Amino acid sequence: MMRDITLGQYFPGTSVLHRSDPRMKLILTLIFIVFVFLAKSLWAYVWLFVFTFSLLIVSRLPVKVILKGLKPVLFIIAITVIFNLFLTKGEDLLFECKFIHIYFEGVMFAVYMIIRIVCLILGTSVILTYTTSPVDLTDGIEQLLSPLKKIKIPVHEFAMMMSIALRFIPTLTEETEKIMNAQKARGADLSSGGLIKRAKALIPILIPLFVSSLRRADELATAMECRCYRGGDGRTRMKRLKYSPRDLVLFLVFAAFGTGIILLNIFIPYLVI
Amino acid sequence: MSTITLQNVSYLYSAGTPFEKYALKDINVTIPSGRITGLIGHTGSGKSTLVQLLNGLLRPTEGKILLDGRDIWEDEKKIRDVRFKVGLVMQYPEYQLFEETVRKDVAFGPKNMGLEAPEIEERVKMAAFFCGITEDLLDKSPFELSGGQKRRVAIAGVIAMRPEFLILDEPSAGLDPVGRDTILGGIKKYREETGGSVVIVSHSMEDVAVYCDSLIVMNKGAVYAEGDTREIFSTPEKLYGVGLDVPQITGVTEALRSKGLGLPSDILTVSEARDAILSLAKRRGLL
Numbered sequence: 001m002m003r004d005i006t007l008g009q010y011f012p013g014t015s016v017l018h019r020s021d022p023r024m025k026l027i028l029t030l031i032f033i034v035f036v037f038l039a040k041s042l043w044a045y046v047w048l049f050v051f052t053f054s055l056l057i058v059s060r061l062p063v064k065v066i067l068k069g070l071k072p073v074l075f076i077i078a079i080t081v082i083f084n085l086f087l088t089k090g091e092d093l094l095f096e097c098k099f100i101h102i103y104f105e106g107v108m109f110a111v112y113m114i115i116r117i118v119c120l121i122l123g124t125s126v127i128l129t130y131t132t133s134p135v136d137l138t139d140g141i142e143q144l145l146s147p148l149k150k151i152k153i154p155v156h157e158f159a160m161m162m163s164i165a166l167r168f169i170p171t172l173t174e175e176t177e178k179i180m181n182a183q184k185a186r187g188a189d190l191s192s193g194g195l196i197k198r199a200k201a202l203i204p205i206l207i208p209l210f211v212s213s214l215r216r217a218d219e220l221a222t223a224m225e226c227r228c229y230r231g232g233d234g235r236t237r238m239k240r241l242k243y244s245p246r247d248l249v250l251f252l253v254f255a256a257f258g259t260g261i262i263l264l265n266i267f268i269p270y271l272v273i
Numbered sequence: 274m275s276t277i278t279l280q281n282v283s284y285l286y287s288a289g290t291p292f293e294k295y296a297l298k299d300i301n302v303t304i305p306s307g308r309i310t311g312l313i314g315h316t317g318s319g320k321s322t323l324v325q326l327l328n329g330l331l332r333p334t335e336g337k338i339l340l341d342g343r344d345i346w347e348d349e350k351k352i353r354d355v356r357f358k359v360g361l362v363m364q365y366p367e368y369q370l371f372e373e374t375v376r377k378d379v380a381f382g383p384k385n386m387g388l389e390a391p392e393i394e395e396r397v398k399m400a401a402f403f404c405g406i407t408e409d410l411l412d413k414s415p416f417e418l419s420g421g422q423k424r425r426v427a428i429a430g431v432i433a434m435r436p437e438f439l440i441l442d443e444p445s446a447g448l449d450p451v452g453r454d455t456i457l458g459g460i461k462k463y464r465e466e467t468g469g470s471v472v473i474v475s476h477s478m479e480d481v482a483v484y485c486d487s488l489i490v491m492n493k494g495a496v497y498a499e500g501d502t503r504e505i506f507s508t509p510e511k512l513y514g515v516g517l518d519v520p521q522i523t524g525v526t527e528a529l530r531s532k533g534l535g536l537p538s539d540i541l542t543v544s545e546a547r548d549a550i551l552s553l554a555k556r557r558g559l560l
Binding site: 181183 | 325328369382
């Protein structure tokens, strides 16, 4: 059961998106999010949809993986659609039945929202989470935020904490599974009873888990000290991030995408929200 | 006396993904009752998977596990009863302790069985006795204890359920010789006095030679050999082939035999070897 939880959904590959610089991908993700929300007219939405779709194709990720990423947001999409469909008031009445009124504007809103959410999720995950390994990601964040060091923000330490946290997720998952099995072997009942009983049943799992996490943290700290780790000052890295022409091209593509959204909003203002 | 029989049991890891792999394939074996059985095999041979199948922590992909002739998965809701009958001590069990006192922690299993307080108290005492836990340790926090003591408390936690089958996955891994002998000696005593059955997973050929009556040898997810301990160790070549060994002293006497000394071929412990060599010396008039 625990194995199904995938945090950090990195899916290895060799596409352009996989190979480009994590810093650039972080910037592109921000640009992408901003323009998703700037789209207003029908054609801007179509453009957004086409662009996101081409990103999916370029990333060469299996369709199954991509669809799996959409599953958690289905509920949110459903709620949004229902609210927009039934609660939007407009002029063009399409359907009426007792207290239910559906207007053309409502339908339009709902469709826009679906496109917006789907593109937001798929776009960001394809640009960043699916195609960037957690290590690259923290490296990228560290480098992007490094100017903040000037105002005494411990950027390196934060990045280190983040990569350690990510590194230990699978370890802790495995540990949890082991402890659960051990307590089940002693007859612990984890899946029946009311809320309070179930919460109580978690104590035999949580306490050993905390104890072992603390122990692991201690051991890791000692191991790092043994290898003379002393923070970010003067630390060199094995893998240096370097922008390549590929990153510039990618940036230009995204700039074109953004410009497209703005131009379509202004010049073909058809069905604007 | 209870019996456990595995019928055509297979277990597939990560089924339905590209990583799927048989951990166990078509296993047919009966766990001997009323004795201590050693489960040995190279790392990754499926020992740990097998023991987790025995008490229903894992469900076989194919095949049946029969406890007293009944499929343990016949009624899913009753799997907890199976776990009380087949007590499993996992690897490094000291990390599963959680209660405020040793006494409470050992009582966790019996409490889950729904026993009355006096009965629980009695079982805690019984388990503490077999695991060499003294009265003063019972009221300490399990987190204050040494590694070896914690291990013994964890094992006591399973023994307190008085399982008909006691299964231990590498109970002596990472312990010093004294800690190892306390634990394995206690388990032997437990078996003799309660008349149950014990399965010990181990990598130490010396330990299984001393403590186990019979052995099951695993290799690549299948049962490679089974039989009495002496019988299994009398064919060393067969064991070398699957990355296993015989006890060191058996290796020594084998080497002596190949030099033409008339020693028996089934020596398992140092004291047996000593007796055999002394009697040989006497026979040759050297003493």
